[in-house]
Amino acid sequence: AKADGGNQFAVFARHMRERAILRGGLQADLRNAIERGELYTVYQPVVGLLDDGRIDRAAGVEALVRWRHPLRGEVGPSEFIGIAEDCGLIGAIGEQVLAMACADFARWRRQLGANAPRLLAVNLSRAQLNQSGLCERVSAIMAANGMEPGSLQLEITESLAAQGRDIQDQLLGLKALGVKLALDDFGTGYSSLSSLHLLPVDTVKIDRSFITLAATSRHHEVLIEATVKVARSLGMNTVAEGIETPQQAAVVSAQGCDKGQGYLYSRPLSGAAIEQWLITSAP
Ligand code: C2E
Ligand code: CA
Ligand code: CA
Ligand code: CA
Numbered sequence: 615a616k617a618d619g620g621n622q623f624a625v626f627a628r629h630m631r632e633r634a635i636l637r638g639g640l641q642a643d644l645r646n647a648i649e650r651g652e653l654y655t656v657y658q659p660v661v662g663l664l665d666d667g668r669i670d671r672a673a674g675v676e677a678l679v680r681w682r683h684p685l686r687g688e689v690g691p692s693e694f695i696g697i698a699e700d701c702g703l704i705g706a707i708g709e710q711v712l713a714m715a716c717a718d719f720a721r722w723r724r725q726l727g728a729n730a731p732r733l734l735a736v737n738l739s740r741a742q743l744n745q746s747g748l749c750e751r752v753s754a755i756m757a758a759n760g761m762e763p764g765s766l767q768l769e770i771t772e773s774l775a776a777q778g779r780d781i782q783d784q785l786l787g788l789k790a791l792g793v794k795l796a797l798d799d800f801g802t803g804y805s806s807l808s809s810l811h812l813l814p815v816d817t818v819k820i821d822r823s824f825i826t827l828a829a830t831s832r833h834h835e836v837l838i839e840a841t842v843k844v845a846r847s848l849g850m851n852t853v854a855e856g857i858e859t860p861q862q863a864a865v866v867s868a869q870g871c872d873k874g875q876g877y878l879y880s881r882p883l884s885g886a887a888i889e890q891w892l893i894t895s896a897p
Pocket of ligand 1: 679711738799
């Protein structure tokens with residue numbers, strides 16, 4: 615048994631060492647990626663859920679970052695956002711993403727007319743909210759791209775939204791610019807319906823884990839219903855994340871969610887592909 619345990623530890627240690635090397639490698643590569651323009655954005659539609667069951671395709675899009683790694687191919691944000699936060703690169707990445715997304719959004723506004731999305735959502739990490747000067751940089755990027763303040767939505771996660779005074783001030787600074795705020799992944803972190811009123815957010819995004827179970831679990835349907843009611847009473851609107859089936863769409867619609875996002879409508883698409891999606895007049 616002793617030999618076995620030792621062996622298991624050796625395997626574990628090797629695994630940890632490999633992970634550390636992988637992270638170290640990615641960290642070095644990430645520095646170059648920013649300079650070489652290997653990061654790019656894809657866009658997922660956030661549709662309006664209309665009363666008659668149809669969708670509003672022009673409600674908005676969410677920008678999601680991707681990395682075209684020269685050797686590994688496409689790398690997703692779950693693999694490198696954490697690393698970027700740890701090594702101080704998240705600010706530069708966040709600004710690059712915001713600038714690229716605002717430039718694309720401005721182009722759609724010029725070229726697509728009534729089919730252009732009305733809202734651009736961009737994710738903001740906790741580390742970015744801790745940095746001073748964030749509001750000034752956001753404001754400068756918006757101005758450079760002719761962005762109307764009300765058409766930008768920055769998304770924060772609830773664990774960070776629940777934190778101290780500094781973050782609250784930073785959020786209020788963004789609100790003062792006219793930027794909309796959304797609480798991402800609602801239901802997964804520490805804050806709850808009872809603390810929603812403490813946050814200066816306009817929108818609550820109900821986490822995919824609730825939507826996945828909504829069509830089969832009455833319990834989750836009730837939680838969605840309660841979230842929509844509380845959000846509404848606070849003047850906030852709601853987005854259901856990760857809708858994959860028509861049944862899930864029907865449930866969240868019936869419970870009053872204003873908007874929906876998920877593979878049912880579209881996976882995240884390249885800038886060119888989402889233009890096609892936006893001008894398609896299917897229901
Ligand atoms: P998120 O903000 O909650 O974004 C939604 C994620 O769910 C995206 O994954 C999207 O591709 C995925 N998704 C959307 N609809 C469905 C669905 O119907 N089913 C399933 N299974 N998944 C769906 P992605 O692009 O891998 O992003 C993961 C997370 O990485 C994001 O979660 C966000 O927290 C973070 N992230 C992405 N882009 C950025 C960025 O530019 N900056 C920062 N700070 N974080 C980002
Ligand atoms: Ca988000
Ligand atoms: Ca989310
Ligand atoms: Ca998420």
